[in-house]
Amino acid sequence: MSKRQSWRLVRRPDGEISDDDLSFAQEDIPPLADGDILVDVDYISVDATNRIWMSDADQYMPPVKIGDIMRAGVAGKVIASRHPNFTAGMTVGGLGGYASHIVASGDLFGSLPDVPGLALPTLFGSLGGTALTAYFGLLKIGEPKPGETLVVSAAAGAVGSMVGQIGRIKGCRVIGIAGGTEKCRYVVEELGFDGCADYKAGDLGAQLDALCPDGIDINFENVGGDIMDTVMQRMTNFSRMPLCGMISMYDHLTEIQGPKAWSKILMNRIRVQGFIVSDYMAEFETASADLVSWALAGKLKTREDVRPGLDNALHILRDLYRGGNNGKLLIKV
Amino acid sequence: MSKRQSWRLVRRPDGEISDDDLSFAQEDIPPLADGDILVDVDYISVDATNRIWMSDADQYMPPVKIGDIMRAGVAGKVIASRHPNFTAGMTVGGLGGYASHIVASGDLFGSLPDVPGLALPTLFGSLGGTALTAYFGLLKIGEPKPGETLVVSAAAGAVGSMVGQIGRIKGCRVIGIAGGTEKCRYVVEELGFDGCADYKAGDLGAQLDALCPDGIDINFENVGGDIMDTVMQRMTNFSRMPLCGMISMYDHLTEIQGPKAWSKILMNRIRVQGFIVSDYMAEFETASADLVSWALAGKLKTREDVRPGLDNALHILRDLYRGGNNGKLLIKV
Numbered sequence: 255m256s257k258r259q260s261w262r263l264v265r266r267p268d269g270e271i272s273d274d275d276l277s278f279a280q281e282d283i284p285p286l287a288d289g290d291i292l293v294d295v296d297y298i299s300v301d302a303t304n305r306i307w308m309s310d311a312d313q314y315m316p317p318v319k320i321g322d323i324m325r326a327g328v329a330g331k332v333i334a335s336r337h338p339n340f341t342a343g344m345t346v347g348g349l350g351g352y353a354s355h356i357v358a359s360g361d362l363f364g365s366l367p368d369v370p371g372l373a374l375p376t377l378f379g380s381l382g383g384t385a386l387t388a389y390f391g392l393l394k395i396g397e398p399k400p401g402e403t404l405v406v407s408a409a410a411g412a413v414g415s416m417v418g419q420i421g422r423i424k425g426c427r428v429i430g431i432a433g434g435t436e437k438c439r440y441v442v443e444e445l446g447f448d449g450c451a452d453y454k455a456g457d458l459g460a461q462l463d464a465l466c467p468d469g470i471d472i473n474f475e476n477v478g479g480d481i482m483d484t485v486m487q488r489m490t491n492f493s494r495m496p497l498c499g500m501i502s503m504y505d506h507l508t509e510i511q512g513p514k515a516w517s518k519i520l521m522n523r524i525r526v527q528g529f530i531v532s533d534y535m536a537e538f539e540t541a542s543a544d545l546v547s548w549a550l551a552g553k554l555k556t557r558e559d560v561r562p563g564l565d566n567a568l569h570i571l572r573d574l575y576r577g578g579n580n581g582k583l584l585i586k587v
Numbered sequence: 588m589s590k591r592q593s594w595r596l597v598r599r600p601d602g603e604i605s606d607d608d609l610s611f612a613q614e615d616i617p618p619l620a621d622g623d624i625l626v627d628v629d630y631i632s633v634d635a636t637n638r639i640w641m642s643d644a645d646q647y648m649p650p651v652k653i654g655d656i657m658r659a660g661v662a663g664k665v666i667a668s669r670h671p672n673f674t675a676g677m678t679v680g681g682l683g684g685y686a687s688h689i690v691a692s693g694d695l696f697g698s699l700p701d702v703p704g705l706a707l708p709t710l711f712g713s714l715g716g717t718a719l720t721a722y723f724g725l726l727k728i729g730e731p732k733p734g735e736t737l738v739v740s741a742a743a744g745a746v747g748s749m750v751g752q753i754g755r756i757k758g759c760r761v762i763g764i765a766g767g768t769e770k771c772r773y774v775v776e777e778l779g780f781d782g783c784a785d786y787k788a789g790d791l792g793a794q795l796d797a798l799c800p801d802g803i804d805i806n807f808e809n810v811g812g813d814i815m816d817t818v819m820q821r822m823t824n825f826s827r828m829p830l831c832g833m834i835s836m837y838d839h840l841t842e843i844q845g846p847k848a849w850s851k852i853l854m855n856r857i858r859v860q861g862f863i864v865s866d867y868m869a870e871f872e873t874a875s876a877d878l879v880s881w882a883l884a885g886k887l888k889t890r891e892d893v894r895p896g897l898d899n900a901l902h903i904l905r906d907l908y909r910g911g912n913n914g915k916l917l918i919k920v
Contacts, residue, residue, distance in 0.1 A: 314854045492866075497853050512845015520830050520861035521647045527860075528853035533825075 258283050260353035261324045261567055266317075267308055271572055275308070276324055276352075278565060284357050291346070291360045292334040297378055298352055298564070299327035300571055300583040301412075302476075302501045314530045323351035329366060329378035330356075330587075340365070347378045352567050354587050364538075369546055379582040380412065380556035381545045387498060387531040388416035389541045392474060393424075394534070395496035395527045400425030402471035405462070407481050409450060410437035412582035413498060416545075417474045418447045419554050426472070429465045431458070431481060433577050440580075445555055458484045469493075477501050478510070486515035489524055497528040501575065557581030591616050593686035594657045594900055599650075600641055604905055608641070609657055609685075611898060617690050624679070624693045625667040630711055631685055631897070632660035633904055633916040634745075635809075635834045647863045656684035662699060662711035663689075663920075673698070680711045685900050687920050702879055712915040713745065713889030714878045720831060720864040721749035722874045725807060726757075727867065728829035728860045733758030735804035738795070740814055742783060743770035745915035746831060749878075750807045751780045752887050759805070762798045764791070764814060766910050773913075778888055791817045802826075810834050811843070819848035822857055830861040834908060890914030 259280050267275045286292055307325050310317045318325050328350035332340050337360025340346065348363030350356035369377055391413075398404060404421040408414040409430025418441065421428040430441040430450040438450035451461035458481065462470070469490035475482055478500030489495070500510065519526060534541070548554040559581040561570045567585055574583050592613050600608045619625055640658050643650045651658050661683035665673050670693025673679065681696030683689035702710055724746075731737060737754040741747040742763025751774065754761040763774040763783040771783035784794040791814065795803070802823035808815055811833030822828070833843065852859060867874070881887040892914040894903045900918055907916050 312851065312854055314856070500850065500853065510850045511847060512849035514844060516845035517833065517843045518645065518861075519859060520833065520863075521645055523647070523861045523863060523866060525858065525860040526852060527858040528851075528856045530853075530856060533856060 256283055257281065258353055258355035259564055260351065261564075263308060263318050263320055263322060263324050265320065266310055267305070270575070271305065271308070271568060273568060276568060278567075283355050286334060286336045286357055289337050289359050289361070290335075290357055291332050291337050291340045291363060293328065293330045293346060293348075293350060293356045293358070293363070294333050295328045295330040295350060295354055295356055295587045297329045297375055297560075298350075298567070298585040298587065299329075299379060299383065300567075300574055300579075300585060301327065301384065302499055302574060304571060305575065323353050323356075325349065325351050327383050328356060329374060329382075335360065337361075345374070347382060352564065352585075354564060369550075371550055372546065375558045375560055375582075375584055375586075376549070376556050377546075379558045379560075379584045380416075381542070381549055381554075383531055384412040384582060385416045385545050386534070386538060386541055388413045388420060388474075389545060390531060390534040390537070391496040391498050391529055392417050392420050392472070395525075395529055396421075396472040396474060396494050398424040398426045398472060401427070403427045403429065403466050403468060404472040404474065405429045405431065405466065405470045405485055406474040406476070407431040407485065408476040408499075408501065408577075409441045409447065410580070411476065411577075414474070414476055415441070415445055415557070415581075416554070419445055420548075421472075422446055423548060423553055429462070429470075431462075431477075431485070437577075453481055459487070462488055472496075474498060475500070483514045486513050486518055486524075489518060489522055491522050493522065493524050495524055495526045497526055558584055560584045560586050562586045589616055590614065591686055591688035592897055593684065594897075596641060596651050596653055596655060596657050598653065599643055600638070603908070604638065604641065604901060606901060609901060611900075616688050619667060619669045619690055622670050622692050622694070623668075623690055624665050624670050624673045624696060626661065626663045626679060626681075626683060626689045626691070626696070627666050628661045628663040628683060628687055628689055628920045630662045630708055630893075631683075631900070631918040631920060632662075632712060632716065633900075633907055633912075633918060634660065634717065635832055635907060637904060638908065656686050656689075658682065658684050660716050661689060662707060662715075668693065670694075678707070680715060685897065685918075687897060702883075704883055705879065708891045708893055708915075708917055708919075709882070709889050710879075712891045712893075712917045713749075714875070714882060714887075716864055717745040717915060718749045718878050719867070719871060719874055721746045721753060721807075722878060723864060723867040723870070724829040724831050724862050725750050725753050725805075728858075728862055729754075729805040729807060729827050731757040731759045731805060734760070736760045736762065736799050736801060737805040737807065738762045738764065738799065738803045738818055739807040739809070740764040740818065741809040741832075741834065741910075742774045742780065743913070744809065747807070747809055748774070748778055748890070748914075749887070752778055753881075754805075755779055755781075756881060756886055762795070762803075764795075764818070786814055792820070795821055805829075807831060808833070816847045819846050819851055819857075822851060822855055824855050826855065826857050828857055828859045830859055891917055893917045893919050895919045
């Protein structure tokens with residue numbers, strides 16, 4: 255067991271990720287330095303932000319270096335440890351990469367508890383980093399108040415589905431935006447949103463006008479582009495806009511232009527604020543406890559889209575940007 | 588004394604304000620309704636936001652109606668009152684218009700105290716609405732901390748000059764942006780800013796790099812457009828951007844596009860927040876007391892550019908958008 259399979263970044267994608275941007279190979283597992291752990295990876299979290307890390311545009315973490323294993327959140331079992339917090343056999347989650355085995359500093363990992371009733375893909379996938387992103391973005395920046403109208407784009411996605419459900423828990427009227435009848439049905443009937451606009455069905459503005467007659471108090475922004483502009487035009491005075499992502503624009507990160515509705519920020523005194531989940535690391539434990547208790551109480555429904563095969567990673571990742579996933583997207587190694 | 592002179596909006600400007608957009612005429616002073624006061628106007632505050640009120644773009648107050656007297660902040664003496672708070676002879680300031688006499692609800696006015704050492708143009712002009720705008724935008728949204736770098740555009744202007752000086756009082760390193768050597772000299776030598784970039788001198792980015800080696804923690808944004816983009820590219824993690832105005836874009840309000848640096852808001856977790864001074868009306872008294880005490884203590888230098896002649900109002904107003912004023916622009920009626 256001294257070999258592993260891994261995806262390495264060989265050049266920065268120009269537009270959509272192509273097969274030639276990363277290389278898949280078998281290689282020796284490197285030795286552990288002091289403080290490192292070796293993790294046998296069970297699940298890889300496939301996240302929109304992966305595309306940011308591939309680019310060299312100005313970003314919130316250093317870009318992945320050319321030649322390095324492509325970065326990703328992973329969960330698995332510790333096989334060997336030279337870090338005081340970990341011993342072989344522990345189940346852990348943290349920042350690893352698209353590989354069957356990861357050697358990395360133990361500081362980037364935490365142990366995953368055994369929660370009866372919650373399988374690892376749910377605990378690590380649906381209730382992991384993406385749920386924490388939803389939690390902190392909505393509660394810290396969105397500041398939801400009972401009776402307010404919350405709109406969340408990419409509503410059937412890993413973050414959006416959590417944002418909407420947490421918004422409901424906090425007493426908001428929650429309207430999703432998703433692409434297609436089935437995603438909208440899922441969001442309303444299974445997740446309990448108050449409504450969902452289908453951006454593929456035409457005239458998103460008219461749909462939002464009907465669904466949000468009193469305007470939009472919180473826009474949890476995941477996508478950017480035209481959808482963002484359409485939502486912003488309907489935001490109320492003193493409304494908030496946690497800026498979580500702009501998945502529609504990641505293929506051309508350096509060319510992103512701000513919203514056409516820019517003057518609304520002034521006229522309606524809107525607060526727009528970007529955030530990254532790791533900024534709230536000190537509060538992860540409390541937040542995870544909330545998320546797990548809501549899930550166990552049936553208030554937070556989860557769904558994972560688990561795809562087998564590390565060798566198939568690029569197809570799976572591209573599917574995320576096309577909206578082809580149904581729930582939190584994970585690769586089972 | 589039953590006649591007055593007034594400027595009425597006859598059509599909405601398309602681009603720069605033209606002579607045919609407003610009409611100047613002599614007319615009867617209307618009778619007072621219950622709750623009204625009649626003010627003999629001494630000074631009219633010429634403010635960037637006047638251009639917004641002339642347009643019918645979505646805005647924070649109702650636009651001025653076609654045919655109405657053009658709205659403006661005014662100071663003067665009460666001649667007659669049917670409002671319980673006011674009696675003839677009181678000096679008042681409030682929301683009136685470009686006219687020699689204003690009949691309006693007393694609810695839109697407040698009495699101006701007699702402060703020894705501060706003339707009316709200083710108290711009403713420099714330390715009035717524009718100073719309150721600077722005060723609340725900087726303190727409530729900018730949240731300045733000692734040692735932080737604050738950049739303010741339109742630094743020699745009525746709002747910008749106050750923002751920079753209040754930033755200095757709060758312990759910030761303050762860098763202005765102004766147009767031309769003389770304005771930059773004024774800002775540094777007379778107002779005590781730590782530096783000033785001259786946007787007319789070319790390569791604003793390089794000037795800011797030299798003046799703000801550790802990046803920009805607060806961008807008090809007054810102008811929009813290319814200057815805003817250049818500043819935003821240099822904002823630090825967790826920096827704040829009170830969005831006070833976008834004077835460079837008021838001629839084409841409906842076409843304002845957001846910053847090219849939009850993705851910086853996400854990557855650097857910037858908070859962008861629009862505000863309007865009237866949102867903080869409940870705290871005006873405390874704020875005014877601070878401003879007056881700082882001015883009397885010599886910590887807050889003021890300068891008014893008082894121009895005579897109500898009939899000359901359009902020339903004076905246009906000069907504001909060309910940056911032709913030196914200090915808080917007022918019309919002496």
